[in-house]
Amino acid sequence: MALTKSAPQEATPHDEPGGSAPTGPQRRVTSPLVLILVLLLLVTFQGPVRRALSAPVMQSWTTVFVAVVVQALPFLVLGVLLSAAIAVYVPPSFFARALPGRPALAVPVAGLAGAVLPGCECASVPVAGALVRRGVTPAAALAFLLSAPAINPVVLTATAVAFPREPRMVVARLAGGLLVACVMGWLWQRLGRTDWLRPPRHAPHEGATRGETFWNSVRHDVMHAGGFLVLGATAAATLKAIAPQSWLRTAAENPVVSVLALAVLAVVLSICSEADAFVAASLTQFSLTARLAFLVVGPMIDLKLFAMQAGTFGRAFAVRFAPATFVLAVAVSVLVGTVLL
Amino acid sequence: MNRQAQSAVLFLLGAALWHAGTTDLYLRYVKAGLRPLLLAAAVVLVAAAVASVGYGWRAARRGAATGPGSGSESEYESEYEYEYESGPECGPQSGSESGSGRPAGSAGHGHHAPHVSWLLLLPLLALILVAPPALGSYSATRTGTALQQPLAYPALPATDPLRLSVVDYAGRAVYGRGRTLEGRRVQVTGFVAVDRAGTPYLVRMALNCCAADAQPVKIGLIGAIPPVLQPDTWLTVTGTYTPRTAKDPVNGGPIPFLRVTAATPVPVPHDPYDESWNT
Numbered sequence: 001m002a003l004t005k006s007a008p009q010e011a012t013p014h015d016e017p018g019g020s021a022p023t024g025p026q027r028r029v030t031s032p033l034v035l036i037l038v039l040l041l042l043v044t045f046q047g048p049v050r051r052a053l054s055a056p057v058m059q060s061w062t063t064v065f066v067a068v069v070v071q072a073l074p075f076l077v078l079g080v081l082l083s084a085a086i087a088v089y090v091p092p093s094f095f096a097r098a099l100p101g102r103p104a105l106a107v108p109v110a111g112l113a114g115a116v117l118p119g120c121e122c123a124s125v126p127v128a129g130a131l132v133r134r135g136v137t138p139a140a141a142l143a144f145l146l147s148a149p150a151i152n153p154v155v156l157t158a159t160a161v162a163f164p165r166e167p168r169m170v171v172a173r174l175a176g177g178l179l180v181a182c183v184m185g186w187l188w189q190r191l192g193r194t195d196w197l198r199p200p201r202h203a204p205h206e207g208a209t210r211g212e213t214f215w216n217s218v219r220h221d222v223m224h225a226g227g228f229l230v231l232g233a234t235a236a237a238t239l240k241a242i243a244p245q246s247w248l249r250t251a252a253e254n255p256v257v258s259v260l261a262l263a264v265l266a267v268v269l270s271i272c273s274e275a276d277a278f279v280a281a282s283l284t285q286f287s288l289t290a291r292l293a294f295l296v297v298g299p300m301i302d303l304k305l306f307a308m309q310a311g312t313f314g315r316a317f318a319v320r321f322a323p324a325t326f327v328l329a330v331a332v333s334v335l336v337g338t339v340l341l
Numbered sequence: 342m343n344r345q346a347q348s349a350v351l352f353l354l355g356a357a358l359w360h361a362g363t364t365d366l367y368l369r370y371v372k373a374g375l376r377p378l379l380l381a382a383a384v385v386l387v388a389a390a391v392a393s394v395g396y397g398w399r400a401a402r403r404g405a406a407t408g409p410g411s412g413s414e415s416e417y418e419s420e421y422e423y424e425y426e427s428g429p430e431c432g433p434q435s436g437s438e439s440g441s442g443r444p445a446g447s448a449g450h451g452h453h454a455p456h457v458s459w460l461l462l463l464p465l466l467a468l469i470l471v472a473p474p475a476l477g478s479y480s481a482t483r484t485g486t487a488l489q490q491p492l493a494y495p496a497l498p499a500t501d502p503l504r505l506s507v508v509d510y511a512g513r514a515v516y517g518r519g520r521t522l523e524g525r526r527v528q529v530t531g532f533v534a535v536d537r538a539g540t541p542y543l544v545r546m547a548l549n550c551c552a553a554d555a556q557p558v559k560i561g562l563i564g565a566i567p568p569v570l571q572p573d574t575w576l577t578v579t580g581t582y583t584p585r586t587a588k589d590p591v592n593g594g595p596i597p598f599l600r601v602t603a604a605t606p607v608p609v610p611h612d613p614y615d616e617s618w619n620t
Contacts, residue, residue: 031346038462046470053471056479063473067370067552069464073358074378077385162550208400215392222389223347226354227457230464240553241480249592281554284487 057241065237071278072229077222079154084217087127088210103137107185110140111178114147124148125308132313138197143185146325149273150177150299159295162277166288168340169295176296176336180329187324196317228304232271236279239265252285262290263330266298273299289337296333301325342458344397348390350461355386357468366468368612369475371551475613476555478534478572481544485592487556490516502526502579507545508558508615514582514597522582529560529599530577530607533570536590541570543578543599548614555614561587564600575610579603 042049053062098113099106110131114124128145132138149155151174163169239248251261262283271279276298280291301322310318342350361367362379371379467473491512497503503525505513510529513521531543534557541562546555564580578601585598 031342032349035342035346035349035462042466042470050471053473056477059473060476060479062467062471063370063476064553066464066467066473070358070361070367070379070468071371071375071551071553073354074375074382077382078378081385162554164549208396208403211392212396212399215389215396218385218389219344219347219351219393222351222386223342223458223461227460230460231457233464234460236553278550278553281549284554284556 061237061241064240065233068233068236068279069230072233073226075154075158076225076229079152080218080221080225082154084214084221087217088214099136099140103139103189104186106137106140107143107189108182110136110144111147111181111185114144114149114181115151115174115178116153125305125312129312132197137189138192138194139185139189142188142321143181145181146184146300147177147181150181150296155273155277155299159277162281169288169292172288172292172336172340173295175340176292176329176332177299179336180296180300180325180332183328183332184321184325187328188321196320197313228270231304232269232276232279235269236271248283248285252287252290255287255289258286258290259293259330259334262286262294263297263326263333266294267302267326269298270302270304271298287337288341289334292337292341293330293333296336297326297329300329342456344393347458348393348397350458350465351386351393352390353465353469354461355383355390357465358383358386361468365611366472368614369473369552372548372614372616373612375550475609476546476552477532478544480555481532481534481542481546481557481559482536483591484557486511486559486589486594486596487547488512488515488558488594488596494521497521497525502528504528506615506617507531507543507560508547508617510599511558511560511597514560514599515586515595519582519584519597526579526581526602527599528577528579530575530610531560533572533574533576534559535570535572538590540587541566542596543576545615546613548616552614558615559589559596561585561596561598562601563598564602565604566601567604575607576604577607 053059099109124145127148128141131141131144156170156174159173160167160170252258262280266276269276269279276295280294283291283294286294306318306322309321313321358379361370362376362383367376367379488508488511491509494513494517497505505527507529510522510527513519529543531545534542534544536542542559543562544557544559546552546557548555562578562580563583563585567576578599580599580601580603583598583600587596587598588594589596
């Protein structure tokens, strides 16, 4: 089988699996080859690698890093399974029929639907794109886009697990997320212009059978969201192991600075919404309101989501939508935090 | 990363999770209650890898049957690439989920995971090759004690010596003013940490969910302290209650003291963290 990265049209299919030299004109290093080389190199040089990681700072960094990934992976896998099942076994036309005709009403309904449909933000962007494609009003699709990763059952369960002593956190997250999603939907309906949107056209992961489409979607989502999860874990571990406690303590002392600091942190860390509650729980120096801002902002806008939104809906959309979401999410978390926490 | 490499990474990730979940390794990183979820996730990851390879073979065989120029995975991918290049109205992501997550303009293939997927190798290698130890004295001295007021002080059994957890002793000593500890010989297990001023502590990290939220609970040691104290050594300390307390230099939290009469090194316990706050 040919394993080239930019696959040329092959005259004959190759039979030997793992074969690394394509007969095409472009000889490229293939990813399985790179994978094997990387693994071999690391196994060969595991002694020096271990020594380099044996300093207390690095050890603590590695432990936190592995811990965040190991702890988040089951939730990620669960979310990916459910979102693949919905993407494959529930026809998108179902959502179009289920939504009320009037956009002003469709927005809150779509927001609530997001609460029922599990999936992390990486999954919700393509689903929202599919909704727009199937004729759902963009305002409702955007409300869904924002609410689905923020307040779905998997995320809320994770939040409850991460904050065993603060059940109000779950309620506040639900209220805050839903409010931001609906207000953004209505805002789009009032101010949004269709030419900012560039709806995608192509259905993802078509396979020969539903089973194939399902597993393609699972594999892809785990690889994709998993990569971003690792990125987030790296940042979280660095913050935990290296950043002096005094920085965070200084930021945590001022109520205004603390909310803004954690909101920016949520954008930069880009943690999957299924795992962010555990990171928020570890930021114990900060007030609950600041940590609520972290939980409300994170699933709605972060670096990776911005990239995904720009890719799916177009850059003109993303540069308007993302900052508005950020400002609104911070304002709403302060409001909800004052009322509920 | 193409389909085969993705399947390999998924399989290895599943195998590593299974290994961590079936041994005590996972207890260094997450709470004990997460074990069933870990094992389930490992099974799903391995299943996804197997299914992916299986469907890849089937697609290749289908392709071989329909004749030259078609079939095989490269055909799939070139098809996607073709669509990606085919027109301005078909965005750079081809609407496929794989494209999303990258800035507009970066090329994407339907079956290629984005480059960020390579990062999944990091936790895999860290788990298999390094298997870092549970958080120890480095984190403990950098983080303030997280002692919380206990809800109640249940009656203690009349054994001697009385075995207590670090959290239980510290809570009774600080918030119960040692009333339930007077005249008892207690035995506490934890690891050694020494702060900048040279004060030795017996520490246990308390865990809510995973090591990222682990926080230390510390007991100061006075009395017959062993002459050489190596940080991160696990000790079972026997001693008696002393009313002396101190403030944690990091966050000002209360640290009770224990007058040591004997200390013996012990192996790292089965679960290095204190999970009593989870219940």
